[in-house]
Amino acid sequence: MLSxxxxxxxxxxxxxxxxxxxxxxxxxxxxxxxQLNPFSTAQFVFCNRQRNKLKILQWDHASFWLYYRRLEQGTFAWPKAESASAHVISQRELRWLLDGLSLQQRQAHLQVNARQVI
Known part of the structure; x- marks a missing residue:
């Protein structure tokens, strides 16, 4: 399975x-x-008006990947457009979106940047 x-x-x-x-x-x-470089290692995520389809564009060494996801039921919890610019999210937030969750998961554990074991 490709991921x-x-x-x-x-x-x-x-x-x-x-x-x-x-x-x-x-x-x-x-x-x-x-005003971003599509040949960077970043992922660029796009959604349609009905919020039931999305595409992810990513450059990988010598070629582009274009991932496509279509929901048979339901919609993606896509954020409202605040501007024409791209909104930066984490990989974790992307997984939430792909799973049908919103970016604001109040019950989620906050990231811990531990430097040593206590």
Missing amino acids: LHPAPQVYLACRVTDLRKSIDGLAAVVQEQF
Whole structure:
């Protein structure tokens, strides 16, 4: 089974995206609209108006990956568009979105940056 390659940065396109766009069209959005480099190691996540489909664009060494996910029931808990820029989230938050959860998981444990065992 193929799984997403973890990326140091994940960018959400909070505004609705026309998912008829493929790799070149989405890479152009990343470059022109977000002023980001589509050839970086980041993941760029796009969602449609109905919030039941998404695409993730990622550069990997010598080629692009384009992941596509379509829900048969329900919708993604996509955040409201506050601006035309991309919103940075963590890999953990991306997993929440893919599982149908919102980015605001109040019950989730906060990240601990421990330096030594007590």
